[in-house]
């Protein structure tokens with residue numbers, strides 16, 4: 640893929656002199672898309688590092704902000720959709736369904752990533768236009784940065800953070816598929832093997848996976864429980880109503896008895912389901928301004944799909960790495 644065709648997050652054309660100096664002091668790595676460096680324990684492509692630093696230096700948090708965090712391919716799109724649907728629901732009753740923002744925009748267009756869409760191009764973006772929830776006072780943002788890096792930009796603000804975690808093997812397969820489709824490569828085992836090696840070595844974009852997950856897991860245990868909510872993709876699939884209600888309560892917008900009786904929980908789940916979202920015209924033909932087609936956000940969304948692709952040896956190796964790194968944390972998959 641031509642360097643100019645790469646998404647802005649992967650390129651190296653927004654880096655300040657100061658950041659260039661910083662990069663020269665950091666551990667560096669390379670993958671098929673470009674150069675990465677390790678900042679505060681996490682690997683970034685250079686432009687994204689610039690976005691993370693701009694976020695840390697310039698973000699002005701509000702106490703009512705909501706930050707949706709995840710490792711890539713862990714259910715970010717789903718979490719964004721569910722959060723928007725929850726916060727927007729008082730404005731979108733059955734008689735006005737077509738006004739719903741999720742029907743005309745992709746969740747990634749509604750909820751911007753702090754370190755990329757917002758802070759990449761400018762260090763002082765106009766955040767008012769990103770207020771994704773006109774009916775609620777909350778601004779909603781997303782991030783793939785680990786918790787300690789996010790906290791620096793939040794400067795002690797009590798805003799709420801929701802983390803969506805997914806089992807490592809399904810994340811890996813989802814990354815593989817995305818990489819092939821996005822880079823217009825054939826979906827081959829050799830690309831799977833290189834993605835696997837990079838993932839297991841921890842030197843991939845936003846990796847190591849286990850440190851990322853642990854930063855939020857520990858945050859959810861150590862911080863005030865009303866501050867960091869730790870969710871699992873697998874639990875969302877297994878008991879969607881229970882988990883959606885948990886998310887609603889955490890966000891301070893619990894379902895009323897009347898809403899539950901009228902099937903509001905189920906309607907939100909249906910609106911945000913992979914099938915419904917991927918059927919929408921916007922998600923079939925749209926694309927982000929700097930990145931991939933929206934349709935690449937949606938594949939199978941199955942738990943355990945990795946079984947169909949990983950050899951028993953690969954499974955054993957990744958299981959061992961994850962077990963070793965999560966040992967003693969109380970977190971398991």
Ligand SMILES: Nc1ncnc2c1ncn2[C@@H]1O[C@H](COP(=O)(O)OS(=O)(=O)O)[C@@H](OP(=O)(O)O)[C@H]1O
Nearest residue numbers: 711712713714715716717813912913937938939940
């Ligand atoms: N609405 C909904 N419900 C359930 N699952 C969904 C949904 N939308 C996307 N997906 C699946 O999530 C995987 C993509 O992860 P992310 O959304 O985190 O990707 S990204 O990091 O934002 O690019 C990817 O998983 P895989 O199918 O296993 O590849 C998507 O299919």
